[in-house]
Amino acid sequence: MPNEQLTVAELSESELLARIFPRLDHSPGILLGPGDDAALVAAPDGRTLISIDTQTQDQDFRLEWNNGYRTTGYDVGWKSAAQNLSDINAMGGRATSMVVSLTMPPGTPVEWVEGFADGLTAGIIGLGAADCSVAGGDLGRGREIAVTVAVVGTLDGLPPVLRSGARPGDTLALAGTVGRAAAGLALLESDIPAGSLTAEQRQLMDGQCRPVPPLAAGPSAARAGATAMMDVSDGLVRDGGRLAAASGVGLDLDPAALKPLAEALRAASDLLAADPMTWVLGGGEDHGLLATFPAGIQLPQGFTAIGSVQAVAEGGRTGVTMAGLAANTVGWDHFAD
Amino acid sequence: MPNEQLTVAELSESELLARIFPRLDHSPGILLGPGDDAALVAAPDGRTLISIDTQTQDQDFRLEWNNGYRTTGYDVGWKSAAQNLSDINAMGGRATSMVVSLTMPPGTPVEWVEGFADGLTAGIIGLGAADCSVAGGDLGRGREIAVTVAVVGTLDGLPPVLRSGARPGDTLALAGTVGRAAAGLALLESDIPAGSLTAEQRQLMDGQCRPVPPLAAGPSAARAGATAMMDVSDGLVRDGGRLAAASGVGLDLDPAALKPLAEALRAASDLLAADPMTWVLGGGEDHGLLATFPAGIQLPQGFTAIGSVQAVAEGGRTGVTMAGLAANTVGWDHFAD
Structure with a gap:
């Protein structure tokens, strides 16, 4: 300066x-x-x-x-x-x-x-x-x-929506986005000069620097009867794992539902030869909302179904799977390496 | 470590x-x-x-x-x-x-x-x-x-006590203490090893490291009708100046009332050959309460009168004086030198 x-x-x-x-x-x-x-x-x-x-x-x-x-x-x-x-x-x-x-x-x-x-x-x-x-x-x-x-x-008189209320059979849904801030971070940390990026790539960078959480979605979800909710600040798998643990359930992600989120990151993933699904599963800081709703109800505006809530056997491990397989991309932990 | x-x-x-x-x-x-x-x-x-x-x-x-x-x-x-x-x-x-x-x-x-x-x-x-x-x-x-x-x-239903309510003629009072944390800071910054200090000197050091604000005094003052109040975190003269400015008044300190506060710092001031009144007037971080009360009311428990509120002539300067003279010891400003 x-x-x-x-x-x-x-x-x-x-x-x-x-x-x-x-x-x-x-x-x-x-x-x-x-x-x-x-x-x-x-x-x-x-x-x-x-x-x-x-x-x-x-x-x-x-x-x-x-x-x-x-x-x-x-x-x-x-x-x-x-x-x-x-x-x-x-x-x-x-x-x-x-x-x-x-x-x-x-x-x-x-x-x-x-x-x-x-x-x-x-x-x-x-x-x-x-x-x-x-x-x-x-x-x-x-x-x-x-x-x-x-x-x-x-809360305007409503009860708070906790992480602990998800029940087997619930629909898992997302409002806002995941992965954009992580794609933007990858661009910021790359050797490709910011000045040479396309408008689309710069928008991903903006997603890291000035994220846009879906603020109308939280109160809408509460009024629609969301059973559990949290924002995705440390990554879908890591934060989903926290919601799953708090609720004593498993969360199974639907790869087909996540694919459009990954496709939207192509401007960065093609440039950096990266797998955009890694950003979708592991990237935080977009502050999208992860919520669960009773099956069959119409999701409030802004939410898209991305999976389902599964029962966990007595003594079994809670956690996040994708089409039934372990989703082992982890998000951000402030101290662990 | x-x-x-x-x-x-x-x-x-x-x-x-x-x-x-x-x-x-x-x-x-x-x-x-x-x-x-x-x-x-x-x-x-x-x-x-x-x-x-x-x-x-x-x-x-x-x-x-x-x-x-x-x-x-x-x-x-x-x-x-x-x-x-x-x-x-x-x-x-x-x-x-x-x-x-x-x-x-x-x-x-x-x-x-x-x-x-x-x-x-x-x-x-x-x-x-x-x-x-x-x-x-x-x-x-x-x-x-x-x-x-x-x-x-x-506030348990009471109105907040602001800095701006002091009126000419009010009594200026202090709960808790001023100067102890500053005396402790002077000891901590001195070349005299901590291990060689007396119990009384170590207590002053504790005043800097673990201050004891008078927490019962705030609600008591509010109930007793305090007209203005603030905590002394940056020094009596500096913080008093802020209260005076917010209220559009002058605060005149009574040296006789401050003398016992200075005397209580002798264990440090004698050791360091310092003027303890400088700590009393300029030292913050004890988080004593400075408050003003209508003249004549009985001060709530814990408060001692230390001066009075003075009218300021139209266009005149608000501020803090001691027995009518400028009190020019200033307290802490985070950025100014």
């Missing part, structure tokens, strides 16, 4: 906040916004959904990728919004507010921070969470950029 | 979580705890207080200080609890739950993480926030240890 850019070290905390606040929306559910020690948010049904997620530089994103693409503050803001809003969506809820902690080195350009605030707001609005806005936050210094968002939401 | 210790890189995420969960309490207000994409927490009066705070290694604490003291996971867990619970206290509220994001290098000893979980629980219980517990969290890798906690609380 060029030296002549204004950096956060050159501003006081209050000067920096004065550049951030005008870029944030203020939704009606925020009864008291930034400026006091805590914010106050409406919880209309007497309950609050809450979740927290961190993105750390060089772990969850690179400031400059191998293919030359530079992650913007806008990207990181959008992705922070997306992954947190998705956690509320996955319970069948609707986000009402966020609090944001931004840690960064003193040399971080102020423009990057302004872009971050813009991306956060654009993500919230662009993904359809118009009732949500930033209620407060925290700024601090660190050796690397780290963004933590805690998101709060409401 | 010795090499033979088990590190987080040697465990899967689920194995690490299995070591953390048994160390956390589960309070009745948590309707749905860890294990799904979001937690669900009771919000009995239809509103939720929320705040977020981050502690980053080498910014907010050092793993090993200049005087040889090693920060334990327990210390960081306790301090995370303390500073977040204090934000809810400062609004007049009562914390009901936390979500915790822990980012750390792969070489972090598992024992450190277990200590962190123990310290978090001990802090919550030891500080008197028995209705609060950890509802969920996030684990991730980074180059340095960073802990972000978002805390949720309830």
